[in-house]
Amino acid sequence: MKKNFPWVLLFLVIAGLIGRVIVLQIKPDERVVERLGNQSNRFGRTCSSRGPILDRRGEPLAISVPTASLYVDPRDWNTDNADKLSEWVSKEKTAILSSLKRGRFYWVRRQMEDEKAKKILDMGLEGLHVLQETKRIYPNETLLSHVLGYCDIDGIGLAGLELKWNDVLYTPSGWTMKTRGLRDPTIGGSEGRVFLTVDRRIQYILEKRLSDISVREKVKWGAALCLESNTGRIVGMASWPSFNANKRATLNNDNMTNNCIGRVYEPGSTLKPVIVAMALQSKLVGRNSWFIDNGRIKVADGWISNSHGRGKGKIDLSDVLIYSSNVGMAQIGIKLNPYEAYRDLEAWGFGKKTGVELNGEENGLLLPPERWYGVIPANVAIGQGIAVTPIQLITAFNAVINGGKLLLPHIVDRVEDGDRKPIYRSETVVLRDLLPPHYVDWFRKTLRRVIVEGTGRKADCKEVKIGGKTGTAQVAVKGEYSKKRMVASFIGFWPYDSPKYTLLVVLGEPGRGRYYGGDIAAPVFKAIVEDIERLNSGE
Template sequence: MWARSQYWEQVMATSSRGTIADRNGITLALSVPRWSMFVDPAFWDPSQLSVLGQHLPKQVVQKLQKPLEGRFMWLVRKLTLQKGEEILSLNLKGVYGIKEMERSYPFGKHMAHLMGFVDIDEKGLSGVERQWDFFLYNPPRMRNLIRDAAGNYFEAANLSSEEEMVFPKSEVVLTIDWRLQYIVDDALQNGASMNNAEWAAAVCMDPMTGEILAMSSFPSFDPGNRETFSGDALRNNTVGRVYEPGSVLKPVIMGIALENGYVNSKSRFNCSGSIKIADHVIREVNWRAHGNQDFNKIIINSCNVGMAQIGMMMPTTFTYNALKSWGFGVSTGVELPGEEEGLLPLPSQWWGVVPANIALGQGIAVTPLQLAQAFSAIANGGLLVRPYLTKNVFDRKGNEVYHGQRREIGRVLSNSTAERLRMTLRQAVAEGTGKRADVENAKVAGKTGTAQVAHRGKYLQDTHVATFAGFWPYDSPRYVLIVTVGNPGAKGYLAGAIAAPIFRTIVEEMMASGF
């Protein structure tokens, strides 16, 4: 009887993780206190189940209906403080509570793929939570519980809890602006839903620094509600999905050709509506003949025949190496887990019509973030800069252990070539296929891209990816924005009708909000 009245129990209880904040200091993820309930079988009275069962999940009730062994069994973890107090106020024999910490995400689904989520023991499993888990995670603390003769549990003094109060918690500060993130995410989720899309992605960057200001993926989930964790909803399409970009790659190919003398202001290309290369026929939409064109008109009209001719002019190894230098087929190194490298075939595979297809954005696979990096080079005067998401990381003692900063990868265009492309891309919006992305006074420049999806070596006729890649204002760009919509099931499939309006909505909302 003495041993029973002096019983000790050691329980592992989760601790606080470090916080995650946006560039303005707004908290995006934090730990909040919760009640976790357990039962001591030695004091449990089965007749209490009818009362307790009203507050517990069905599977827990089923466990309590069976004989219990040992001296400790979790009932339910991490209830809200109000719910935990309700159960404790019942004063049931053998039923006790212990305080734990649980991750909370104030912005819910609007930050889901960026934040990621944690497991029941607060270990980071995806997103920023996983990327910086080494600094954010605090191991569970051993809690020493003592039961008195009346059956009540008390927690013994614990030095680790005192230490946790002395030192500041670790913190990760992102380059994200929560206001811009909300605008981008809201527009993408609504636009993708309206178009009955299978998936979508959007990323907004500062082209001068490489800072990622917003990043959104559809479908989304609530990181605080595991019932929403299903299938593709957990994938961050911005970095974790590759697809053929289509015509949105044409400005990059044109930039390579201009920069290296394969095309100049005097070059002319004839488009009769189609062209045969090897054993393939490349044609225009509706077989439309664009006639005699310079490099400017090829981009404005999104001319396939003209781009195919340019693709065939350049040596395959040269074009391959140039695309590599633009960041294609190479991961950007952004501070997020699960980033894909994309697909850039080796030059030995560039036979027949392949060089022409790649000039049209076919036969190459990219991520939206790689496109944002490439368009940033056009926007900033020709420098490829690494996209980055993290401004600072501080450990538990407040020491800065990581500092994100602008990093140049290399120059891919001269300033003069980049300027020519910016002017052309402005015309592509004002006069060409990107008209529905234009916003008054914003001076948007950009390019549409509609690509078929390949499956087992053949292109599916009814499956497309629609992209609009752009920046503004074109003469001194401050923002680069990529919007990609995968397999839209309504309102057609052309990027000018699907992705461009979402882009415009984001720009309009940003301008109205002072960005």
């Protein structure tokens, strides 16, 4: 026994040491834990962040970038230093800083340029601190401004897609554990992304051409809208006047409306193809119907005249569209049954929102059939007495030429969450089949003749054969149509025999004397088509 005692003692000592190690691993000393925690982990504030909005090619339209913001901790702040910041802040804020003693946090200046923030910090003022935030910027400035919208200084969406998809794009500020040696998570990283159907290059073309003509002709408001004829996907949506969300001073009541969805106006002759399609489907007229156009016609309690005053004599249904005969259309209008026509106009998408993924869309104005008395049916047939939005008009017109299908318009392609999982994806949706193929072919050929023979000659271009329709409408003022306030427009498609794109240009109340759609809107349409064709050909 005495011989084994040293070995037993050694065994007990080793067992005790092993047991102590196990205990320390399972329940370490609290002082050690606290010290290790101070060395490796700490709580820190994460700033709000916001995901990007991108065009169909992945080009950035709205992004957030890191920026420096300065604040003071009143507990450590020396109020005598307030005057040293007077160069960088307002007089009101300087006065507050000179007497600030309560609380633990007060903003000095937010979202500064790094260079300016560094100059202030280099003064070494006690109690003055920097916090990294993100600032929402729009790298293309005014491009697509009405669609994108804007955010407040905290990165919360206030308008446009920024508001509509705010819950996906925006990640609020909070607190997180920061581990030494790992990436400092001062900015959140779980924000989503929104991809649009818009092509930034085509959008630039639309905005440039629309802005040029609007300035030159002193246009009060304008809209240009282009979509894929067979899918309803919007490749460009321009509204004038525009604004630059990077510079809030440019926002005002005159330029914040997206005219493509929020402007209600009487479309004039650009509605005529839709009315003719309705009359053909209802068998009120046929493609071989004839009309007498003497330049003016009495209808109930009013008169309908051609815009140029001249008559064409005996004309067929194609001629009514080619020469934009108001007299011929009035003869179609008086055949309309108010209740059936009202139902048909609703079926073509008028009087209600189209459902495009944007806030602020208007319903338009469609008089109830009980009020279709006197000259009103004839007025509706020439595009007066009914008010539409540009997106309603282009969606309906597109059904005339794309195979007879009324399509749901889309401007959002897909939306992804922070894990890049899709939470929304747009698809081509046929709302209604409205025209049989033989009518569609007739419309394409007739609207091609509008360009070659009729009122749309100034829209013709060499790059591609287009079809289209001019429009000139009077603006109603206090119940009477003004002879001085007009809306000029042109709507068309190309190639005419197999449409790929449909485009609408609307110029509201031009102020330099020219107001016919064939004179000022058609050349803009032509310029846009030529630009897009050169873009697609790689020139």
